[in-house]
Amino acid sequence: MNTINYVINSIFDLFFSPFSSIDPIYGLCAVSFLTTVIMLPIFKYTSNQEAIRRTKSRIMGHLLEVRLFKDDIRTVLSAQKNMLKYNMIYLKHMMKPLMFVMLPVVVIIIQTGLRYEYRPLHPGETAIVKVKLDNPGNLAGGGSGVLTAPEGLKIETPPLRVNGGEEIYWRIRAEKDGDYDLKFRTIDKEVSKRVVVGEKLTRISPEVLKGGLVNSFLYPGEPSLSGDSGMEYFEIAYPYGTVALFGWKIHWLVLFFILSLVFGFLLLKPFRVSV
Amino acid sequence: MKKIVILLTLSVLLMLSGVEDVQAYIGPGAGFAFISSFFILLVSVLLAIMTILFWPLSLVIRSLKIKKRSSLRHDTTRIIIVGLDGLDPDLATRYMQEGKLPNLSKISNTGTFKKLRTTLPPISPVAWSTFTTGVDPSRHNIFDFLNRDLRTYLPELSSTKIETGSRSLSIGKYSIPLGKPSVKLLRKGKPFWSLLGKYGIFSAIIRVPITYPPEKLGGVLLSGMCVPDLKGTQGTFTSYTSGNDSSEKKTGGVQIQVKRDGDRIKTYIPGPDNSLLKNNEEMRIPLNITINGGDEAVLEIPKEKIRLKKDTYSPWVKLTFSAGPGVKIRGICRFYIKELKPDFDMYMTPINIDPESPSLPISSPYSYSVYLAKIMGSYATLGLAEYTWALNERVIDEDIFLEQAYDHHEEREAMLFNALDKTKNGLCVCVFDTTDRIQHMFMRFIAEDHPAHAIDVAREAYADTIEQLYIRMDEMIGRVMKSINKDDVLMVISDHGFKQFKRGVNLNSWLYKNGYLALKDGKETGDDWFRDIDWENTRAYTFGLSGIYISEKGREAKGVVSAAEKEELKAELISRLRGLPDDETGGTAIKEVYDITEHYDGPYRENGPDLIIGYNEGYRASWGAAVGSVNAHIFEDNNKSWSGDHCMDPSLVPGVFFCNRNVQDDNPHIKDIAPTVLDLFGVEIPPYMNGKPLISTIKPEDQR
Numbered sequence: 010m011n012t013i014n015y016v017i018n019s020i021f022d023l024f025f026s027p028f029s030s031i032d033p034i035y036g037l038c039a040v041s042f043l044t045t046v047i048m049l050p051i052f053k054y055t056s057n058q059e060a061i062r063r064t065k066s067r068i069m070g071h072l073l074e075v076r077l078f079k080d081d082i083r084t085v086l087s088a089q090k091n092m093l094k095y096n097m098i099y100l101k102h103m104m105k106p107l108m109f110v111m112l113p114v115v116v117i118i119i120q121t122g123l124r125y126e127y128r129p130l131h132p133g134e135t136a137i138v139k140v141k142l143d144n145p146g147n148l149a150g151g152g153s154g155v156l157t158a159p160e161g162l163k164i165e166t167p168p169l170r171v172n173g174g175e176e177i178y179w180r181i182r183a184e185k186d187g188d189y190d191l192k193f194r195t196i197d198k199e200v201s202k203r204v205v206v207g208e209k210l211t212r213i214s215p216e217v218l219k220g221g222l223v224n225s226f227l228y229p230g231e232p233s234l235s236g237d238s239g240m241e242y243f244e245i246a247y248p249y250g251t252v253a254l255f256g257w258k259i260h261w262l263v264l265f266f267i268l269s270l271v272f273g274f275l276l277l278k279p280f281r282v283s284v
Numbered sequence: 285m286k287k288i289v290i291l292l293t294l295s296v297l298l299m300l301s302g303v304e305d306v307q308a309y310i311g312p313g314a315g316f317a318f319i320s321s322f323f324i325l326l327v328s329v330l331l332a333i334m335t336i337l338f339w340p341l342s343l344v345i346r347s348l349k350i351k352k353r354s355s356l357r358h359d360t361t362r363i364i365i366v367g368l369d370g371l372d373p374d375l376a377t378r379y380m381q382e383g384k385l386p387n388l389s390k391i392s393n394t395g396t397f398k399k400l401r402t403t404l405p406p407i408s409p410v411a412w413s414t415f416t417t418g419v420d421p422s423r424h425n426i427f428d429f430l431n432r433d434l435r436t437y438l439p440e441l442s443s444t445k446i447e448t449g450s451r452s453l454s455i456g457k458y459s460i461p462l463g464k465p466s467v468k469l470l471r472k473g474k475p476f477w478s479l480l481g482k483y484g485i486f487s488a489i490i491r492v493p494i495t496y497p498p499e500k501l502g503g504v505l506l507s508g509m510c511v512p513d514l515k516g517t518q519g520t521f522t523s524y525t526s527g528n529d530s531s532e533k534k535t536g537g538v539q540i541q542v543k544r545d546g547d548r549i550k551t552y553i554p555g556p557d558n559s560l561l562k563n564n565e566e567m568r569i570p571l572n573i574t575i576n577g578g579d580e581a582v583l584e585i586p587k588e589k590i591r592l593k594k595d596t597y598s599p600w601v602k603l604t605f606s607a608g609p610g611v612k613i614r615g616i617c618r619f620y621i622k623e624l625k626p627d628f629d630m631y632m633t634p635i636n637i638d639p640e641s642p643s644l645p646i647s648s649p650y651s652y653s654v655y656l657a658k659i660m661g662s663y664a665t666l667g668l669a670e671y672t673w674a675l676n677e678r679v680i681d682e683d684i685f686l687e688q689a690y691d692h693h694e695e696r697e698a699m700l701f702n703a704l705d706k707t708k709n710g711l712c713v714c715v716f717d718t719t720d721r722i723q724h725m726f727m728r729f730i731a732e733d734h735p736a737h738a739i740d741v742a743r744e745a746y747a748d749t750i751e752q753l754y755i756r757m758d759e760m761i762g763r764v765m766k767s768i769n770k771d772d773v774l775m776v777i778s779d780h781g782f783k784q785f786k787r788g789v790n791l792n793s794w795l796y797k798n799g800y801l802a803l804k805d806g807k808e809t810g811d812d813w814f815r816d817i818d819w820e821n822t823r824a825y826t827f828g829l830s831g832i833y834i835s836e837k838g839r840e841a842k843g844v845v846s847a848a849e850k851e852e853l854k855a856e857l858i859s860r861l862r863g864l865p866d867d868e869t870g871g872t873a874i875k876e877v878y879d880i881t882e883h884y885d886g887p888y889r890e891n892g893p894d895l896i897i898g899y900n901e902g903y904r905a906s907w908g909a910a911v912g913s914v915n916a917h918i919f920e921d922n923n924k925s926w927s928g929d930h931c932m933d934p935s936l937v938p939g940v941f942f943c944n945r946n947v948q949d950d951n952p953h954i955k956d957i958a959p960t961v962l963d964l965f966g967v968e969i970p971p972y973m974n975g976k977p978l979i980s981t982i983k984p985e986d987q988r
Contacts, residue, residue: 063661068324070658073651074706075331077504080346080486084706085335089328096324281587 010222014229021120022212029209033125033252036210037261040121041268045276047117048110048269053282056106062283064102067095103284118265123230125261127213127247129205130183134248135165138179138202140193141241145174155194161187162204181245195239202243203231216244350484360964362708362772365957366700366764367415367492367715368757369408370723370930372781373399373940379754387762391776391942400941401953402780404878405830405896406934408720409443409509411779411954412493417473418958418973422886424473426494427893428828431470435841437814439827439912441518443470443494443510448559458608459562467497467644472888474970476958477501477711483967486710488703491696493715493779496667498648503707505648506656506699508715511667514605514615514635514643515556519666521634521674524551527627536673537634542573544628549573553585555605555635556613567605567613575624583619594621597687600662603635614638616662620684631680633688636665656699663695670721676926678739682746685725690756693718697760704767711961722753723782727928731784735921765944773964773979778939779954785929787866788906788922789873789899791826792914798860800824800853803914810914817914820844823853824894827912829905829931831893832857832877839890854879854894861897866919873919875900875933898933905931947978 024043028036074088130136138156154177158164161184169178181191183206190201205211214230219241225233234240251258277284376397380389391397403411403421405428413426421427431442448465471494477487481502489495493509513519521537526544542551555567572584579594585603592598598619605613615635623629637646640657646665647653657663669692675685693716700714728734729746737743761776768774792810795801802821803810810816814825819835819842826832834850837843845853857877864874876898880889883896899905907924908915930937941952949956955975962969963977 066658066661070655072327073655073658075335077649077652077655078706080342081706081708082335082339083708085339086332089332089335092324092328096328099324 010220010225011232014225014232017116017120018123018212018229021123025124025210025212029211033210033250033261034254034264037121037125037252037264038268040117041265042272044114044117044265044269045272047113049273049276049280049282051110051113052106052284053280055109057102058283061099061102064095064099065283068092068099071095118262119227119229121261121265123212123214124210125250125252127215128250129207129209129211129213130247131208132183132185132206135180135182136248137246138181138191139242139244139246140177141244142175142177142195143239143241145170157192157194159189159191161185161206162189162191191245193240193243198238200234200238200240200243202245204245213247213250215247216242218242346484351482359966360771360773361710362769363711363775363961363964364704364764364768364772365711365713365775365777365961366761367412367713368719368776368778368940369412369493369715369717370720370780370782371754371757371776371778371940372723372783373938374781375750375754376940379751379758384751384755385758387758387765388776388942390765391761391774391944395944396942396947398941398947398950398952399781399938400777401951402934402937402939403954404883404898404934406780406930406932406937407829408779409494411939412509412715413471413473414955415777415779415957416475416492416494417471418476418955418962418970418975419473420884420886420955420974421892422880422884422889423972423974424471425888425891426471427891427896428831430828431891432827432833434839437817437819437825437840437842437912439813441470441510444468444496445470446516454562457562458560460560469494469497469499473972475499475501476962477503477505477713479962479967479970480711480965483965485965485967486707488707488710488712490699490703490714491717492713493667496646498645500648503710504652504703506653507646507667509667509717511637511646511665512644513666514603514613514637517634519634519668519671519673521671521679522554522632523674523679524549524630524632525627527629537677537679539679542628547575549575549628553603553617553632553635555603555615558607560608560611567607569603569605573628573630575628579624581621581624581628590619592619592621594624596620597684597691600636602638602662613643614641615643616665618688620680622680622684631674631684633671634666636669639663639665656702659702660695660698663699664692668717670717672721672725672926675725676924678925682726682741682749682925686722686749689718689721693756700764701767704764711965716757719753719757719778720782723750723928725925725927726750726753727782727784728925731786731927734784734786734927735923736925736927738923739925761942772944774942774944775957776940776942777954777957780930780934780939781937782928782930783901783932783937785904785922785927786902787869787871787873787904788909788920789864789866789903790906790909790913790915790918790920791832791861791897792909792912793916793918794861794864795824795826795832796914797918800857801914809916810912812908812911812913814912824857825912826893826905826909828893829910830897830899832861832895832897834894836894850894857895861895866903868919871902872900873903874898875936898935899931901932901936903932904929943979945979948980949976949978952978 025036071088071091075085078084156164156179163182163184164179165182166180186207189204191204193200202217205213212230217231217234218224218228220233252261252264379385403414407428409426409429410421413424417424426442428442430439433440445468446465447468448461451462453460453462477489478501480487487501487503489505491506491508495505496507496511498505498507523537523539524542526542540551542549551571553569553571557564558567569585574582581592583590583592590598590601600616600618603615603617607613616638617635618633620631637643639653642653670689674680696716703712726746726749728736729743730750792801800823802818803816804818807816822835823845824832824834834845834853835843836845836850861874861877863872866873874897878896880892880894880896906920953975956978959969959973959975960978964979
C-alpha cells in the first residue's frame with residue numbers, strides 16, 4: 010500500500026506543482042475540473058442514462074401537474090406523492106454509478122485534503138508534536154523518549170507525558186523554510202516524521218499512523234508506522250489551511266463541492282451526460 | 285457486473301466507515317443527485333404545505349370569481365365525450381348485431397344509440413367546429429379545409445392564418461423580423477368549454493379538430509387537426525432512395541435521391557425554411573447512414589446515433605435546427621427503413637413540433653403539451669398525424685401505415701386516460717382520428733368492385749381491417765366505461781360516417797364543358813390552382829371538397845357575375861347539377877345541390893361556397909377538382925389507396941351518437957352536443973347556439 014500511495018502522491022505532487030506558489034484557489038479549481046472531467050464519463054457509462062432522463066422527466070411532469078391542476082387538491086397531492094416516488098427512483102438510478110465514481114473521488118479528495126486541509130508552518134510559528142506509544146516502558150532517554158530536530162526546527166519544551174506516559178507532547182518552533190525530518194527514538198527504534206516549513210502549497214501530512222489497509226488508504230501522506238515501531242501515531246498540529254474566494258474564507262471542501270458542480274453543469278452538454 | 289458492484293459498494297463503505305463526515309462528498313454526480321433530490325423534496329414539501337394552507341382560500345376566491353350555475357338543473361359532475369372521427373352508424377350497427385362490439389352494444393341497450401346528423405358539408409373541420417361552438421358553419425366560418433383568397437384565387441387554410449410583421453431589421457445575411465409572428469384562429473364562435481370555464485367547470489380537451497392555435501380556457505387543451513408540422517405544412521414526409529432517380533415532389537412529401545458509397549450514405553434531413561435569412565434558405569441537418577452487414581443501419585445525426593432495423597419504426601427522434609446564433613427550432617420525427625439492399629429506401633415522417641419544447645404553442649396552457657411529453661414521452665403533434673398521403677402515394681404500404689396509425693392511437697389513448705384521471709369533475713373530451721384515417725385508406729377492402737383494387741395488394745389481407753378497427757375502438761370504450769362513475773355522462777360521437785369513394789367528379793371540367801368556366805389560350809385542360817383559367821370569362825369555379833363559387837363582381841378580384849345575375853346563375857346550376865348522371869356507370873353522381881343562402885343565415889355565410897354539392901354515395905370531388913384543375917374528363921375512377929370518404933350529401937353520412945343516458949330526440953344533430961353539455965352542467969345556453977339540449981335535466985320530482 011505504501012508503494013501505491015507513493016505513486017499516487019507523486020502523481021498529485023506533479024499535478025499541484027504548477028500551483029504551489031500561486032493563490033491556492035487556482036489549484037482547487039484545477040483539481041475540481043479534473044474531478045469533473047474524470048467523473049462525468051465514468052458516470053455516463055456506468056449509469057442508465059435513459060432511465061435517469063425518463064425519471065427526471067416524470068418528476069418535472071408531476072411538478073407541472075401541480076400547476077396545471079392546481080384547483081384539484083386530490084390531483085395536487087397525488088402529484089406531490091409521485092414527485093417523491095420518482096425522486097426515490099432517481100436516487101436508485103444514481104446508486105450504481107456512484108459506486109463506480111466513489112473510489113476515484115475519495116482518492117482525489119484525500120489527496121486534495123493533504124494539500125488544503127492544513128498549511129505548512131511559517132518561520133517563527135510553533136506547533137505541538139504528539140506521540141502515542143504502545144508501551145510507555147519501551148523508551149530511551151530516561152523514560153521520556155528522545156525527539157531530535159534538524160537545523161531549521163527547534164524543540165522549545167521538554168517532553169510532557171500524560172496518561173501514564175502513553176502520550177508525550179513537545180512544542181517545536183519553525184526557524185526557516187524547509188522540508189525536515191523530526192526523529193523520535195525509543196530504545197531500539199527510530200521513527201521519522203516530515204515537517205514542512207514555508208509558504209508554498211504542498212502535501213502536508215499531520216500524522217503518521219500504524220499500518221493497516223484502511224489507515225494507509227485514508228492517511229497516505231507518509232509511509233505508515235511499522236507494526237513493531239512501538240508507537241500508535243506521531244502527529245504534528247499544523248495550522249488549518251484557508252482558501253479565500255472574493256475575500257471570503259471558505260473551507261476547501263465546500264469550494265471543491267461548488268466548483269465541481271459548476272464545472273459539472275458546464276460540461277454536462279459537451280459530455281452528453283444526464284444526471 | 286453485479287458482483288463488481290457489490291464488491292465496490294462494500295469496499296467503499298468499509299473505507300468510508302473511518303472517514304470524517306466532511307469527506308463524505310463523492311463528486312459532481314453525487315452532488316447533482318443530492319442537490320436535485322433535495323430540491324425536489326423541498327419543493328414537494330413546500331407545495332404540499334402551500335396547497336393545504338391556501339387551497340381553502342383559493343376556493344373562496346374562485347367561487348367569488350366564477351358565475352353561478354342554476355343549482356336546480358345540473359345533474360352531473362362529469363361529462364366524458366369520446367370522439368371517434370368518422371365512425372359510421374351502419375358499420376357500427378352491423379358489427380354490433382354480429383356481437384363484435386359488446387361495449388357499444390351495452391351503451392345502446394341501456395342508454396342511447398342514434399345516428400347523429402352532421403353538417404352541410406359533412407367534413408371534419410366543419411362538423412367538429414359545429415360541435416365545439418354549437419353553431420352552424422355560417423356562424424363559425426369553417427366551410428372546408430381550405431378557403432380561397434378573393435384577390436388571388438389561391439387557397440389558404442380555412443382555420444388559421446400566420447401573420448408576420450411587415451418590418452424587419454437587416455443585418456448581413458439575416459433579416460430579423462421586428463415583432464412577433466402571430467397565428468390567428470379563423471374559426472369564429474366560442475367553444476362551449478370556454479363558457480364552462482366561466483362557471484368554474486374544469487375542462488380537459490384533447491385533440492379536438494380546429495383548436496389550433498389553442499385558446500385560453502378553464503382547464504387544459506391540446507390542439508388537434510390543423511396543427512402544422514415544423515415546415516408549416518399539414519404534413520410533409522420525406523422519402524430517401526438510392527434507386528432510380530425520382531427526385532420529384534410527391535403529393536404531401538419530397539423524395540431525396542441518395543448516393544450509396546459502399547455501406548455509407550451521406551444525406552440530410554430537410555427542415556423548415558429559415559425565415560431569419562434573407563433568402564429563406566431551407567434549414568438542414570446532416571444525416572449519415574451506415575448500413576450494417578445484417579438487416580440494420582445506423583442513422584447518425586449530430587449528438588445522436590440511432591440503430592434501426594429494417595421494417596421497424598424508430599422511436600421519436602428529436603431534431604434541432606439552428607436558424608441563427610442562439611435560435612433553435614425543435615422537432616421530432618420517426619424513420620422507417622423499407623429496403624437496405626440492393627437499394628436503400630427509407631421513409632421519414634413529417635417533422636412534428638416537439639411537444640416538449642414547442643416552437644409554437646400547441647396547447648393551453650403552453651405547459652400542457654410539455655407536461656404530457658414529460659409524463660408519457662414524445663408524441664405526434666401534427667394535426668393530421670396519420671400518414672395518409674404517404675400511403676396514397678405508395679411511399680409506404682398498408683402495414684407501415686397501420687402500425688403508425690395505431691401507435692398514434694395509443695399515444696392519444698394514454699392522454700385520454702390521463703385526462704380522465706385528472707378530471708374527476710368537469711368535462712373531458714378526446715377526439716381520435718384513427719377511425720377516420722383507417723377508413724379513408726381501407727374502405728376499398730370491404731367493397732367488391734372498388735377501382736382501387738387495381739393497386740396490387742392482396743384484398744384478403746386487409747378485408748377485416750375496418751372490422752378490427754371498430755373492435756379496437758369498442759375495447760377502448762369498454763376501458764373508459766370501467767374508469768367512470770355511474771353518475772358520469774358518457775357520449776361516444778362521430779362527426780360523420782363513411783362510404784366508398786369510387787368515382788371522382790371534376791366540376792371544373794363540367795363547368796368548362798358547359799360554358800361556365802373558360803380557359804386561357806384555347807387550352808382544353810387547366811393546371812392546379814386555376815393557373816389556366818380565363819377569369820374574365822369565368823362565371824363559376826370549384827376547388828376543395830364540396831363547394832361551387834360564383835365569380836362575383838365586387839367580391840372576387842376578377843369577378844364578372846353581378847348580384848342580380850348571381851341568383852339566376854345559382855338556380856340554373858342547381859337545376860342542371862342535381863341528379864347529374866354518370867353516363868359511364870349509369871349512376872347518379874349528385875344527389876342534391878344546396879344554395880347556401882337557403883340553409884345558412886350567419887354573418888360569415890359570404891366566406892363559404894355559394895353552392896354546396898351533396899354527392900351521391902360512391903362519388904366525391906375528384907382529386908383534380910379539389911386542387912382547382914380542369915381535366916379532360918368530368919368523371920374518373922378513384923384508384924387511389926384513399927378509397928373511402930364522407931364528402932357527400934350529409935344525409936348519406938351521419939355520424940354516431942352513443943350515450944349512457946336516455947335521449948328521446950330521434951334526430952339528434954352534432955350542433956346539439958354543446959347545448960346538451962351546457963344544460964347538463966346547469967349552465968345557461970347562449971341564444972346564438974343553433975342546437976338544443978338532448979337530455980332532459982329536469983328530474984321527475986322537479987317537474988311536480
